[in-house]
Amino acid sequence: MSVSSVAARYAKSLIELAKEKNVVDIVYDDMLLFKDTASKNRGLMLALGSPVVRHEKKLGILKALFSERVHPVSYTIFTIITKKNREAILDAIAEEYITIYNSYRGIQKATITSSTPLTDALRKQFSDMVAEATGKTVELEEKVDDRLIGGYILRVGDRQIDASLRSRLNELRLEFAP
Structure with a gap:
């Protein structure tokens, strides 16, 4: 399955959860923050995409960078994606969420x-x-x-x-x- 279709599925699930919790706009800001951080820090996406770096270490990186800066709903998706070994597509998920959000609004x-x-x-x-x-x-x-x-x-x-x-x-x- 292609990265874009997997990212779209996760992004759709995330926006549905955000609607349920009434935090769609907050999660949108969090996805903008993640996308901005990833684009300014090439090493972050290299580490997340590396098969050499263990998943616990990747989750530690995400926790250090985002646990205090994003809403718990946003941080939960980071945790789920890491447990599913799909950290390399987090930027695609953030991009897809932004696209879905714009359509929603x-x-x-x-x-x-x-x-x-x-x-x-x-x-x-x-x-x-x-x-x-x-x-x-x-x-x-x-x-x-x-x-x-x-x-x-x-x-x-x-x-x-x-x-x-x-x-x-x-x-x-x-x-x-x-």
Whole structure:
């Protein structure tokens, strides 16, 4: 079974437990904390994924890092995953939980990449456009890439609108290339 399907099952179980205990938002914050910690500390995920490190040691690492910082429901999933020898997919479970949470709360993440920082009017225009298309509340992430020359690239889920000057120039170059 693939990592993503296993992670999805654990994440679904976790969100159901969090709903039952009325701590969905707290567990969401905990999953963000875990994901952030894992991304900033490569050694953590290497240790959790290592077959050489014993499971008791991995649980000790998780306990030292998170037992005082996360809700007991979140810490319980860490314990269960460790006992099931699936510590290496904890980051995938956290990612999947965040995705399920966003869907549960009606939040659509969108990324806008532009050549210059967005003005408030443009930010609102992009948010409104995505909200109208998806019917969800929009969480807009902004990135600046000066290689675009002008225009923007809007990514919503697995869809992308590339209205950058760089892509237009590449299209023209391919059109006129011998």
